[in-house]
Amino acid sequence: MDELSVGSKRILEREDFPRLLAALTAAGYRVVGPTVRDGAIVYGDIRTEEDLPIGWTDRQEAGTYRLERRNDTALFGFNVGPHSWKKYLFPPRERLWTATRVGSSFDVAVEEDTGPPMAFLGLRACELAGLDVTDRVFDGRVRDPGYHARRARTLLIAVQCGQAGGTCFCVSMGTGPGVTRGYDLALTEIVGPPHHYFLVGVGSPTGASVLRGVPLSPATERETGAAETLLAKTAASMGRSLNTEGIHDLLLTNMEHPRWEIVARRCLSCTNCTMVCPTCFCHTTEEVPELSGDRVERWRRWDSCFNLEFTQLHTSNVRKSPLSRYRQWLTHKLASWYDQFDTSGCIGCGRCITWCPVGIDLTEEVAAIRSTVAASPAVGGHR
Amino acid sequence: MSGHLRGDPRLKAADHAFFRGFDAAFVERLSTGALEGSYEAGDLLFREGEPANRFFLVFHGKIAIELAAPDRPRRTIETIGPGDVLGWSWLSPPYRWRFDARAVKSTRTLALDAKTLRDDLDASPKDGYQFLQRLLPVIAERLEMARIQILDIHGV
Amino acid sequence: MVLRPTFGHVPPFSPGQFNMLYRFGLGEVAISICGDPSRPDEIVHTVRSAGKITSALVRVAPGETVGVRGPYGTGWPLHPMEGKDVVLVAGGLGLPPLRPLLYELLAHRDRFGRLEVIYGARSPKDLVYYDEIQRWRVRSDLRFQVTVDTAGRDWYGDVGLVTARIPDARFEPERTVAYLCGPEIMMKLTAQALEERGVADDAIYLSIERNMKCAVGLCGHCQYGPEFVCRDGPVFSYRDVKPRMALREV
Numbered sequence: 001m002d003e004l005s006v007g008s009k010r011i012l013e014r015e016d017f018p019r020l021l022a023a024l025t026a027a028g029y030r031v032v033g034p035t036v037r038d039g040a041i042v043y044g045d046i047r048t049e050e051d052l053p054i055g056w057t058d059r060q061e062a063g064t065y066r067l068e069r070r071n072d073t074a075l076f077g078f079n080v081g082p083h084s085w086k087k088y089l090f091p092p093r094e095r096l097w098t099a100t101r102v103g104s105s106f107d108v109a110v111e112e113d114t115g116p117p118m119a120f121l122g123l124r125a126c127e128l129a130g131l132d133v134t135d136r137v138f139d140g141r142v143r144d145p146g147y148h149a150r151r152a153r154t155l156l157i158a159v160q161c162g163q164a165g166g167t168c169f170c171v172s173m174g175t176g177p178g179v180t181r182g183y184d185l186a187l188t189e190i191v192g193p194p195h196h197y198f199l200v201g202v203g204s205p206t207g208a209s210v211l212r213g214v215p216l217s218p219a220t221e222r223e224t225g226a227a228e229t230l231l232a233k234t235a236a237s238m239g240r241s242l243n244t245e246g247i248h249d250l251l252l253t254n255m256e257h258p259r260w261e262i263v264a265r266r267c268l269s270c271t272n273c274t275m276v277c278p279t280c281f282c283h284t285t286e287e288v289p290e291l292s293g294d295r296v297e298r299w300r301r302w303d304s305c306f307n308l309e310f311t312q313l314h315t316s317n318v319r320k321s322p323l324s325r326y327r328q329w330l331t332h333k334l335a336s337w338y339d340q341f342d343t344s345g346c347i348g349c350g351r352c353i354t355w356c357p358v359g360i361d362l363t364e365e366v367a368a369i370r371s372t373v374a375a376s377p378a379v380g381g382h383r
Numbered sequence: 384m385s386g387h388l389r390g391d392p393r394l395k396a397a398d399h400a401f402f403r404g405f406d407a408a409f410v411e412r413l414s415t416g417a418l419e420g421s422y423e424a425g426d427l428l429f430r431e432g433e434p435a436n437r438f439f440l441v442f443h444g445k446i447a448i449e450l451a452a453p454d455r456p457r458r459t460i461e462t463i464g465p466g467d468v469l470g471w472s473w474l475s476p477p478y479r480w481r482f483d484a485r486a487v488k489s490t491r492t493l494a495l496d497a498k499t500l501r502d503d504l505d506a507s508p509k510d511g512y513q514f515l516q517r518l519l520p521v522i523a524e525r526l527e528m529a530r531i532q533i534l535d536i537h538g539v
Numbered sequence: 540m541v542l543r544p545t546f547g548h549v550p551p552f553s554p555g556q557f558n559m560l561y562r563f564g565l566g567e568v569a570i571s572i573c574g575d576p577s578r579p580d581e582i583v584h585t586v587r588s589a590g591k592i593t594s595a596l597v598r599v600a601p602g603e604t605v606g607v608r609g610p611y612g613t614g615w616p617l618h619p620m621e622g623k624d625v626v627l628v629a630g631g632l633g634l635p636p637l638r639p640l641l642y643e644l645l646a647h648r649d650r651f652g653r654l655e656v657i658y659g660a661r662s663p664k665d666l667v668y669y670d671e672i673q674r675w676r677v678r679s680d681l682r683f684q685v686t687v688d689t690a691g692r693d694w695y696g697d698v699g700l701v702t703a704r705i706p707d708a709r710f711e712p713e714r715t716v717a718y719l720c721g722p723e724i725m726m727k728l729t730a731q732a733l734e735e736r737g738v739a740d741d742a743i744y745l746s747i748e749r750n751m752k753c754a755v756g757l758c759g760h761c762q763y764g765p766e767f768v769c770r771d772g773p774v775f776s777y778r779d780v781k782p783r784m785a786l787r788e789v
Contacts, residue, residue: 099563105545105604106563142757142770252764255786282759285752287566296564303758310760311750314589318749324788332762339765424695447698459690462698466707487695528700532688536722537631537661 004208007201009224010216012187014196017075018049019214024119027210029155032088033121034081039067041081043088046121053078060166060239060350063359074191076122079165080349084278085120085127086134089150093301096146096285101294113146117153119210124161125176126168126347128183130278131156136341137281155206158183162191162230166239167350169363173244175347177234185211188227199227240350242363243370244334247344250370251335255327259368264323266358271304273352273360274329279345280304305329330362386422386486394419394493399440400466401517409510412503416496422446422486428469435472435480437494441465444490449483461528462487468521473497540596541574542582542605551579553614554639555746555774559754560584560596561606568592569751569769572610573635575642582607585635585667611754613774615640615718615744623742624652624710628701628729630659630721634667636746636773637720645681654681655708659701659725662687663694682709701725705732712737719745719777727784730777743777764789 004010012020024031033046036053046052058078059066070077097110123131131151138147158179161168170176179186184207188199199219202208274280284303289296303310306325311318319325337345346362353361396402396414420439422428428439428446439446446469447459460482463469469492472480478497504511543549557571568590574583588594599605615637625644629637644654656675660666666685675683684704686697697704702725715738719726726745733743749761749768756770764783766772783789 099606101563104602106606108606138757142755144757255789281757283752284758284760285566287564289564293564300758303760305759305762313748313750314587314593319788321788328762328789336762336765340767445697449692456691459692459694459698462686462696464697485692524703528703531700531702531724531728534724535661535688536725537659537665537688 004202004211004216006204006208008208009202009219010200010211011219011223012198012200012214012216014075014198016215017198020211021046021049021121023210023212023214024121024155026213028117029119029210030116031119031121034076034078036067040065041067041078043081043083043085049075052076052122057163058165060168060354061359062167062353062361063356064166065354072191072193073196074162074189076159076187076189077162077191079161079163079168080124080127080351082276082351082355084130084276084349084351085123086130086278086281088118088120089131089134089147089154090138090144090281090283090302093299094146096298096300099296099298111146113149115150117155118150119155119157121157121159123156123158123179123183124170124349125158125179126170126173126349127278128156128158128179128181129170129173129175129347130349132182133279133341133343133345133347134281136343137279140341155210156183156185156203157207158186158203160186160188160227160231161234162189164234164237164239165350165354167353167361168238168348169240169242169350170348171235171238172240172242172363173344173346173348178231183207188230190223190226190230197223199223240348240353240361240363242346242348242366244344247366248335248338250373251331251366254369254373255331257369257372259365259372260323260327262368263360263365264321264326266360267306267322267326268357269306269308269322269325270357271306272355272357274304274306275302276351276355277333278347278349278351279333282310284310305332326360330365334362334366386420386426386428386490388418388420388494390418392417392419392493394440394442394491396440396493396495399442399468399493401440401468405513405517406510409503409507413495413500414493415499418494418496420490420492420494422490422492424486424488426486426490428484428486428492429480430483431480433480435470435478436497437470438473438497438500439469439484440493440495441467441469442491442493445487446490446492447485447487449485451483457483460532461525468518471518471522473500474518540584540586540599540605542584542607543580544582545604549579549582550610552576552610552639554617554643555614555636556610556612557636557754557773558582558584558607558609559611559751560586560592561608562592562595562599563604563606565592565595567606567608567752568596569611569754570596571636571746571773573638576639577642577646585632585638587632608754611769612772615746615774617643619742619744620644620651620716622651622714624715625654626708626710626715626717626733626738627654627656628659628705628717628719628721628726629657630701630725630729631661631665632667633719633721633725633746634658637718638668640718641675648680652711652714653709655710656681656683657686657701657704657708658684659686659688659704659721661689663690663696684708700728702728702732705729705736710738713739715742717743719743723747723784730781730784739778740781741776741778744774745777745780746773747775747780748773 761768
């Protein structure tokens with residue numbers, strides 16, 4: 001077999017999958033990926049293949065998420081759960097620095113990130129697109145040192161979606177379902193029967209190097225064809241769709257649309273959508289003093305534009321009403337994000353729809369606004 | 384404590400910004416019985432509840448419009464100066480002042496006679512309408528100011 | 540509050556920029572720099588006690604240490620004023636962010652035309668820099684008007700809103716640059732009054748206040764439409780923010 005290079009495709013037999021995990025561990029990676037916990041598929045440490053949600057799938061609708069048994073033993077036969085990979089690159093809580101009192105002054109020691117390299121096992125196409133979005137936020141014009149350090153040493157092993165979830169709309173956002181770039185390795189799981197295997201695509205030299213020692217065989221046209229067929233089927237079965245044509249202007253020129261009031265009556269400002277969103281990046285800081293008062297830690301933690309305190313000034317609050325907060329979230333995500341980062345903030349993963357306790361569906365909200373706007377705003381991409 | 388009004392005024396209503404563009408004869412008629420007012424700092428021009436029988440044109444100085452609620456110190460809610468006019472309580476019944484007006488510094492006014500004004504405005508609706516057109520923006524502006532003050536835009 | 544560095548140099552700042560001030564154990568707060576830009580050896584801030592951190596900052600005693608990050612944000616653009624009349628309108632604690640600009644203007648007085656400063660506050664006791672204002676008011680090369688929303692009898696100055704001063708302010712509208720700082724509603728009304736007199740909306744600059752945590756355009760708190768106020772502001776041209784200022788709760 002010829003040398004593995006970027007663009008190579010190989011077959012990994014199902015029974016050899018543990019060898020891939022072993023190779024990652026041997027290369028020093030902390031492997032994290034999907035695992036079943038508390039009735040949901042979340043991301044956690046993967047030590048053996050038994051940690052993966054073998055034979056599980058998820059059924060998702062607006063406000064609904066259920067795990068169900070599959071009638072096969074697929075390792076990746078589900079879509080996305082409440083977690084996203086951002087929790088590893090941009091942790092929910094993170095210590096930034098520690099200040100220690102010295103006389104009437106103080107010293108500040110900035111936190112250095114020293115964790116092991118991570119291998120993300122099981123990124124979906126939309127999630128890879130999500131990393132591209134968070135890269136632009138945390139590793140673009142502004143560089144967050146912690147994010148940058150963790151991101152630089154993370155191996156990305158993508159998995160093609162063999163099915164679409166009830167709230168998925170990656171096709172609309174142009175983020176999936178096919179993984180096309182930005183990965184180190186991309187797996188397509190063909191469950192069979194009769195043949196359960198993975199088509200492995202090599203996306204980077206690092207990806208190629210971790211495959212050394214993993215038993216692989218050449219991919220036939222039939223096997224690559226089966227992967228393509230599967231993706232096409234996924235693309236055709238999206239649970240949701242969102243018309244993004246002119247969406248930037250559509251939303252920003254309808255800031256006083258009556259629809260905002262309708263959705264605001266349902267919105268609980270619970271922040272779920274922002275917590276599950278792979279691209280929401282807002283955070284706040286808090287001082288955590290030791291009891292002695294001589295040492296204090298600066299932590300940052302996820303915050304949400306749905307929190308009332310988010311826009312608190314000393315005597316006033318900019319966004320008091322739930323309406324204004326929902327509007328801020330949606331117009332930021334789907335419109336002003338383009339101005340800030342030259343991309344949509346939405347990757348079409350559907351998490352915000354699934355995990356909204358009252359089932360607010362952003363695709364429905366945008367459609368409602370669009371339906372009342374007679375002429376579509378100036379054509380020309382998303383703006 | 385109180386300033387004084389005197390007849391034979393040297394100040395002319397026609398010279399005041401309020402009457403710019405008005406028919407000279409009309410302004411002359413309105414000025415019948417006008418009194419010139421001179422006030423020193425602290426002098427009252429009029430007091431809340433008193434009959435509103437004058438329309439003041441301010442030529443020099445500064446006048447504070449004061450409001451008082453029971454048990455609370457008097458508050459100045461606005462100061463007006465040269466080019467401004469003072470008072471429109473004379474225009475509609477019961478013709479009583481709704482606030483106090485006090486000179487903050489040495490002030491000179493021309494006080495037109497309310498009865499003359501009302502009679503002339505009634506007698507000449509066209510001129511009267513022009514007069515109201517000139518007065519209404521002043522009232523509207525003060526109302527807007529009062530509304531903004533209620534907003535308390537500077538917060539705590 | 541006047542600060543001197545415990546190490547290194549004070550980085551130069553532009554009028555209109557702000558620092559993040561840190562009180563040990565309590566946290567940070569964004570405060571505009573209000574000193575003289577030609578005195579780079581010290582950092583001057585005017586802090587009003589309002590919350591947990593600011594009330595601790597106003598209690599800082601000489602010799603104590605305060606953490607400083609900055610300067611951050613865009614300053615007041617200075618080039619548009621060349622050869623123009625200049626109007627500064629401040630409301631309440633909007634004067635401190637304009638003070639460095641005023642110093643800068645007075646240091647280069649020959650470069651522009653008339654200078655009109657209108658400062659409004661809620662009441663006489665809310666006026667800041669009282670003594671300095673007296674010195675500014677007697678200068679012949681600027682007109683410094685002070686007005687308060689309401690006052691008692693012990694106030695001999697003007698009572699009324701800053702917007703009421705615009706119609707009689709001395710400037711030629713078509714060659715005027717205006718800098719506004721204060722509550723958003725005050726800036727909006729003032730900008731409208733300036734426009735009514737014929738000042739172009741892109742010759743009006745204002746400073747927007749938002750909650751800030753990181754000051755580098757990352758934490759998301761200060762978003763104002765597409766802009767991060769900490770990084771893309773706090774100073775904006777009125778033309779750019781006019782549509783947003785017309786909306787509520789943006």
